[in-house]
Every structure is written in C-alpha cells, then in structure tokens.
Amino acid sequence: MCSGRIDLAFVLRAFSNGMDGVFIGGCRLNECNYITQGNYDALNMVLLCRRIMEHIGLNPERLRIEFMSSGEGILLTEVINDFGKKVKELGPLGKGEEIQEEELKSKLEEVTKLVPYIKIVEREKLASRLENEEEYDGLFTSEEVDKLFTEVVSYHIDPDKCQACMICFRKCPAEAIIGGKNKIHVIDQEKCIKCGTCLEACPPRFGAVKEISGEPVPPPIPEEERTIVRKSKEK
Ligand code: SF4
Ligand code: SF4
Numbered sequence: 001m002c003s004g005r006i007d008l009a010f011v012l013r014a015f016s017n018g019m020d021g022v023f024i025g026g027c028r029l030n031e032c033n034y035i036t037q038g039n040y041d042a043l044n045m046v047l048l049c050r051r052i053m054e055h056i057g058l059n060p061e062r063l064r065i066e067f068m069s070s071g072e073g074i075l076l077t078e079v080i081n082d083f084g085k086k087v088k089e090l091g092p093l094g095k096g097e098e099i100q101e102e103e104l105k106s107k108l109e110e111v112t113k114l115v116p117y118i119k120i121v122e123r124e125k126l127a128s129r130l131e132n133e134e135e136y137d138g139l140f141t142s143e144e145v146d147k148l149f150t151e152v153v154s155y156h157i158d159p160d161k162c163q164a165c166m167i168c169f170r171k172c173p174a175e176a177i178i179g180g181k182n183k184i185h186v187i188d189q190e191k192c193i194k195c196g197t198c199l200e201a202c203p204p205r206f207g208a209v210k211e212i213s214g215e216p217v218p219p220p221i222p223e224e225e226r227t228i229v230r231k232s233k234e235k
Contacts (some may be wrong), residue, residue, distance in 0.1 A: 004038020021087035116193035153174035
C-alpha cells in the first residue's frame with residue numbers, strides 16, 4: 001500500500017533471486033496519503049541501497065525509484081520503458097559487472113545478514129526529510145558505507161563476568177543468546193543481528209557484554225564449562 005513499506009531486505013532479496021533490476025514506484029513526495037510520508041523513507045532506503053550496491057560491485061543503476069500520481073499513466077509507461085532499456089544495457093546481474101556467480105551470491109548473503117545492523121546504525125538518516133536534491137546526493141557517502149562494513153561490530157559475553165541473570169536472554173529479539181539457569185550465557189554469532197540490546201540490558205554491576213570491532217570474536221566457551229558454581233553451594 002505504501003512505498004515506505006519496502007524494506008532494504010526486500011530489494012536485496014530480489015537481487016539474490018536473480019532479478020537484473022528493481023523498480024520502486026511511489027506517490028509524489030509531499031503527497032503521501034499517510035502522515036508518515038512513507039515515500040521519503042523509501043527514497044532514503046534506495047539511496048542507502050545504491051551505495052551498498054556500489055560497495056559490493058553492483059551497478060547502482062539497477063535500482064530505481066520514481067514518484068508519480070496514479071493519474072500519470074503515460075509517465076509510468078515512459079519511466080518503465082526507460083528503466084527496462086537501461087537494465088538490458090547493463091546485462092544480467094553480476095555478468096554485466098564481471099562478478100562471479102558464487103562471489104555475488106556470498107556478497108548478497110553477507111549484506112542481507114547485516115540489514116538489521118545497517119538499519120540501526122543508519123536509523124537517523126533513514127528517517128530524515130531533506131529539502132532539496134543536492135542534500136540527498138550527499139545523504140549517504142561511499143566512504144560512510146565502506147566504513148559501515150569494515151567497522152562492523154559484534155557482541156560477546158565475557159564468561160568471567162556473566163552471572164546468568166538471564167536479562168539479556170529475555171530481551172534478545174533474535175533468540176541469539178544461549179542461556180539457562182546458572183549457565184554462563186553465550187551469543188550465537190550466526191543468529192545475532194547486532195542490535196546492541198544485550199549490551200544495554202546487562203546490569204552495569206556485571207558488565208559482561210562487550211562490543212567488539214576490528215578484531216575476531218573469542219570462541220564461545222565449551223558447554224561443559226558453562227555451569228556457574230555459586231560460592232554458597234560449594235560449601
Ligand atoms: S546484539 Fe545481543 S541482543 Fe542483539 S541480537 Fe545480538 S545477542 Fe541478541
Ligand atoms: S545480562 Fe549480563 S550477566 Fe546477565 S546473563 Fe546476560 S551477560 Fe550474563
């Protein structure tokens with residue numbers, strides 16, 4: 001119903017499924033039917049996605065957004081014809097950019113996995129409403145998006161500090177924390193969407209959750225070493 005509903009993950013999924021181009025049509029800016037002005041959200045998302053496409057070596061012209069009213073059938077036809085022509089010129093996805101199929105698949109998978117993280121880091125810009133096209137040109141820069149991927153953060157629970165209070169386990173939105181009563185908690189890095197909730201939730205007196213960037217995440221402690229033996233029970 002609204003272009004604002006189109007998520008970054010939807011566009012990446014289309015490319016992962018082999019689409020050579022993605023076109024998004026939205027209502028004219030400032031003519032949104034909803035107070036949310038969702039077409040601005042769609043525009044911001046497209047601008048970010050185009051930078052991400054550049055980052056992984058895809059031609060950003062494979063993704064286009066245009067705004068028009070439902071009465072502008074001729075304009076829609078012209079725009080779609082033009083976009084179709086452009087996509088044909090670019091050739092099949094990946095081949096046109098000389099990226100091997102497997103490499104492209106793994107790059108798209110990697111980016112898709114980071115979508116929640118990207119949306120959290122870029123949430124303020126994704127919600128912005130700028131005044132003119134020039135401002136939109138610089139909303140997301142290549143350097144910024146490259147940095148987003150090189151400085152990606154991970155979260156780790158320090159086994160020496162975790163008190164198994166289970167707060168992070170209950171709050172994790174991705175069920176990525178392996179918990180248990182009196183068990184040192186462990187983050188499943190494959191499931192973690194890097195939202196940072198566990199870092200905020202872990203009580204400061206424990207301070208067990210660490211944010212890691214630019215270095216490998218320590219391996220999880222073995223299952224047999226996860227049980228916490230409380231001092232009162234040792235006696
Ligand atoms: S950052 Fe923490 S709370 Fe967020 S998904 Fe990862 S483990 Fe769960
Ligand atoms: S909130 Fe902190 S202390 Fe509590 S289980 Fe999670 S990591 Fe351990």
